[in-house]
Amino acid sequence: MSWANQNYPEESIQLKAAFANSVAYLVTGLNGGYGGPSLREHLVSWTVETAGKASPGSWTFEKATAFSAPLCFSPTAKFLGRLAEIQEVEACFDDDPEDLLALRESRQGRSPLPSPEIQEIINSWLSGDYKKAIALTNLYSRRSGLRFCKGINRDGSPCGKVLAPQAKGDYCLRHRHQARKRLSMPPTS
Structure with missing residues (x-):
């Protein structure tokens, strides 16, 4: 968390917590810590799975930080489609308010009725x-x-x-x- 506070002081506490949890997950293989799992935490774990990266628990702090920072701190629009997919299938908690607002706005044109x-x-x-x-x-x-x-x-x-x-x-x-x-x-x- 201190790395996130030092390098991304303007970001929300939710994004900093998602980053800290993601780095801890990649380094130790254990989940938890600062609430969550949030949309951004799921984004990191989904990206690790689909990219065929090293298994959680085997990363160095430096590699985990370099991998997680862009996924946790990039603007919502960069990952909007993936975040929407995650929101459909995962239980998410402690999400960044801006992520939730962007997802809500992106869905305004969708029909609330099922196919x-x-x-x-x-x-x-x-x-x-x-x-x-x-x-x-x-x-x-x-x-x-x-x-x-x-x-x-x-x-x-x-x-x-x-x-x-x-x-x-x-x-x-x-x-x-x-x-x-x-x-x-x-x-x-």
Whole structure:
């Protein structure tokens, strides 16, 4: 945090915290510290994953600082599309107010109504036709390139949460225990 305060004194506390958490994550491999995870922290971790960089926990402070600073302190417009994508699929906290304002303004032209494909999935869930909802979700997943959790809620409805690109497996954190159950189930004929 002191490096951020010294080199970016005019930036918001949220961006400085995202930077400090990101550097700590890259150097130690551990998350946490100054709140979050924020949009900018997710931006750093997504960029590490997609760029094929060294694994978190193996970076030097200098390399982590050089990598994280542009992602955390550049103007929102530089990463607006990626930040919007992150906001759609990740739980984010302690975000920079300017990031949130830019994202809100960029979405003003978007329709608040779901597409007809999504509406059909929603209608299937609401009517209790879960097999149809799952089939439509899988079809939409293949067409859109998005991955959805395959977990089943306690009421029998499908989870349907969008998984982050770097997520491993087919289940969100809440339903990951179901992956083990599915592997141990006897085959059905």
